[in-house]
Amino acid sequence: MSNWVPLSVRRGIKPPNQIEEGVPQHLAPALEYWVEGIFGYRSSRGMNRDLIHNAALAVRIPVVNGDGSAMMHHLLSQCLQNGDLFLDVIDYLLSTSVGNSGAPHLEQSLSIGGSAWMAARDLGGLRRRVDETAQRSYDVATSPTDQASDELKQAWDRAFSRDPDASDAWDHAIKAVEAALIPIVVPKQDKAQLGHVVGSLRSQGDRWNFILPGVKMDHSVQPLISMLDALWPNPDRHANGTQRKPTLDEAQSAVHLAVSLVQWARGTVLTLRTTQ
Structure with missing residues (x-):
C-alpha cells in the first residue's frame, strides 16, 4: 500500500x-x-x-x-x-x-x-495484500527455480487469492518445506515426507546444528522441530479422529511459516555438526 x-x-x-x-x-x-x-x-x-x-x-x-x-x-x-x-x-x-x-x-x-x-x-x-515484509520474504523465497518455489507459489495462491482453499494451501506449504529439507536431512529415505524429516531430527538431533543458540546456548534443533511440528500434518489429514478443515487464517500462517523454513533450508541455518 x-x-x-x-x-x-x-x-x-x-x-x-x-x-x-x-x-x-x-x-x-x-x-x-x-x-x-x-x-x-x-x-x-x-x-x-x-x-x-x-x-x-x-x-x-x-x-x-x-x-x-x-x-x-x-x-x-x-x-x-x-x-x-x-x-x-x-x-x-x-x-x-x-x-x-x-x-x-x-x-x-x-x-x-x-x-x-x-x-x-x-x-x-x-x-x-499482505505486510510488505512478508511479501518481500515470499518474493525472495520463490526467486530460485526449483520445486520448493513452485510449491510455495501454489500455496500462496491458494491462501491469498480471491478463491482461497485453506486445506490445499496448507498441503502445498508442507510440500514446499519437504522439497527444501528432505534432500538435506533424509536424502536417502524412500518416499520421504515431512514426518521423516521431523523423526530424523528428533532422533538424531545431536548430529545437527541450528543457527540460533537457544536457551541452553547449545544450538539445539529442537526449536526447528517445534516449527515443523506446527506445520505438519495438515489438520485436514489427521487420521486419529480429529480431522477437520483448517481455517483460512491458520492456512495463511502455515504458508508464512513455510516461506521462512524454505529460506532457512537454502542457507546455513541447519548444518551438520563437525566432529571433534
Whole structure:
C-alpha cells in the first residue's frame, strides 16, 4: 500500500485510513476507468467484444448483445452495484494477456486507494495484500527455480487469492518445506515426507546444528522441530479422529511459516555438526 499518510491523520484530526475489502466509492471510478481501458474503450483499435463476452461469462452474468460500448456499460453498471462482482471481473481480466499487461497501472490505483487486494503482472489475478515484509520474504523465497518455489507459489495462491482453499494451501506449504529439507536431512529415505524429516531430527538431533543458540546456548534443533511440528500434518489429514478443515487464517500462517523454513533450508541455518 501507499506509505503516504494524510495531513489530517498526521495532525490527529482524522483516524488512520483503513484497508478496504470491497470497492469503496472513492476507488470505483479508478477501477471503472481501468476496466474500460482493458476493453478498448479509448483505443483506436475499437472495443474488444470477445473479451467483454468472456468476462461476463466467467462471472456468470448476462449482458445485452449490441455494440461493444453498450455491452461494456451494461456489465459495468452491474459491477458498480456489487463490489464483489466488480472484483471478480477485474480478477478475471488480470488472468488474460490483455488485462495482465495493465496490471501495474491497476496496482497503482489499488495501492493508493487502500485496497486489501493487489495486482501484479506475475500474479495473474488479484491477491490479498499482505505486510510488505512478508511479501518481500515470499518474493525472495520463490526467486530460485526449483520445486520448493513452485510449491510455495501454489500455496500462496491458494491462501491469498480471491478463491482461497485453506486445506490445499496448507498441503502445498508442507510440500514446499519437504522439497527444501528432505534432500538435506533424509536424502536417502524412500518416499520421504515431512514426518521423516521431523523423526530424523528428533532422533538424531545431536548430529545437527541450528543457527540460533537457544536457551541452553547449545544450538539445539529442537526449536526447528517445534516449527515443523506446527506445520505438519495438515489438520485436514489427521487420521486419529480429529480431522477437520483448517481455517483460512491458520492456512495463511502455515504458508508464512513455510516461506521462512524454505529460506532457512537454502542457507546455513541447519548444518551438520563437525566432529571433534
